[in-house]
Amino acid sequence: MACMCGVPVEVRATVIPIVIYWVYSGLYMALEYTGKYQLRRRQDGGDKNLASKRQMINPGCAASTNQPRLKIFGRLVAALLVMDTWQYFLHRLMHANSLLYRYSHSKHHRLVAPYAFGALYYHTPEGLLLNTAGGFVAMAVTGMPPCAAMVFFSLVAMRTVDIHCGMWVPWHPLNLLFSNNTAHHELHHQPDGSDFNFSQPFFVFWDRILGTQLPYTVGKAEGGGFDLKVTKKA
Template identity: 55%
Template sequence: MAANASAVFDLPPLPTYTLSAREPLLPPIPDNVLALILPIIAYWGLSMVYHFIDVNGYFEQYRLHTPAEVLKRNKVTRWEVVRDVVLQQIIQTIAGYAMSYFDAVEVVGREDYDVAVWATRLRLLQTVIPSTLGFVGVDALGLSESLYHSGHSVLAGVLAGGSYRNLVQSMVLDNGVEVVAPAFASWELSVASIIYWYLIPGLQFALAVSILDTWQYFLHRAMHLNRWLYVTFHSRHHRLYVPYAFGALYNHPVEGFLLDTLGTGVGYLVSGMTSRQSMVFFTFSTIKTVDDHCGYAFPWDPLQHVTSNNAAYHDIHHQSWGIKTNFSQPFFTFWDRLLNTQWKGETKLRYERARENAQKQLEADIVQAQKETSISAPSLERERDRVVVSLDGPATRTRFRRKTVDSLKGPSHAVPGSVLHK
């Protein structure tokens, strides 16, 4: 790519480039496929860390709910949660792969060119400095001349409107003519590199996060304000009155697709991210969602302190008394604060009452189970002593089926034995 002659003398020429397909980050897995795999790995990896903490009873002082609450208040088993989360992730992967199928092949090779484009914009921006300073009575050109003779050539060039006397380069045009052209200052290339490699991706990430938060807030709020939407779809997620990490994506499949899959997909597309940027966006969004449902308020967890939207904040939304508030997720609480849907009432006593009620229910179930066991014990002995005499053969004992306590069936939900056998 050659620059024309007029551009050579006015501005530093832009470098030529050759495009080539981007190599996968982890060959042979394509980047668009890896962007779909990493969030799933992050989801279950982080969830199992929290699950390990949960079942082993570590950091009890930071739990938002007691084991008795997990057992008595949730209306769905953990295996049902796992089943529905896996289903959502399958749908999410299929939809993501279908979307990436239409993406153009990503190429590399023009990075230096793009950095030079931003350096050119900085050079053009400097051209307004003399007139701007002249508007307030400063002789920019005279000051530039003085600075140049005192050894401050870079600052002199800035005040002169981007005219750097000593920054030149020789180049050969397509017709074989060698010419002298302006060159970029090192600070221009450095700032342009920061803009291209860090500022632009940072702004893209911020835009994607803002789109995701906005998408999820209004759709999530609609799921609560519209009775049909709530009963048909969103009520499933609220079977978890006591959230835990791997229940973060426990949703109706339709809701999961609309809320999570489409929300992140729209954020990715509108922000213009690359596949590698989407890896960070998708994976970090997943980690934040898991952390918001972890059930622990850790003082050292950075994800719970960067923004006010954290596990404690979202847990209020899962309680019957806070279900019409705290709709924001997964990053910021901007929309809750703006639209006055943030919980502002007292929480301590409400949590204490929930803990006490759950503990009483658990203890009542244990007492009932003990009574039924003590009643059935004499009957068991009598049944063992009974025989049936058959004319066709020897005496055979009748079968006895032990009665189980329905309230204690299923997984223990990480309730320590000391609690179950109080």
């Protein structure tokens, strides 16, 4: 089954084992503190470990501290650019190729008016190719340390939700930081805008460079909310 309870299988396959690992480990940690089930005497164990529990919890960030912070930040920014490049061209290909669109990407475009948890509504192969593979390519190209990768994948997840949420939040810090936003992607999901605004999830420079950006304005609507209007064809 590709999707259950609105959560794609590749997301569950990634998240569930991690959750089980930490919850299951936590149960044993709770038993350890009771002092009733130790296989060794407590005083003979913990002091002899060459790695602390803190290192177990956060090994990636501990390893990253030896690298210059500016270098780590530079690799993170590079990863964002790689991810945007990967997604723009694959996304555009999925629209240009009738077979890819009909049998794969059209599922995502059933959402003409997207909402937050509909961001990952797509065929499993598309998700693996567009998102999962894109993330690993960004990691491989930039050589991000694990701590930076954690921030990177968190930003990818947050921006994917942001651009599909269907709401305009002017003060949202990530909307101020990144040029891509809900309005830009909302137009792409409209029937008359599906040939534009392929960029996602951070920037819009490929749309601008290659002439696929659909300009728009956002203004307050009477009665609350915001109006999204196209100003002219790209």
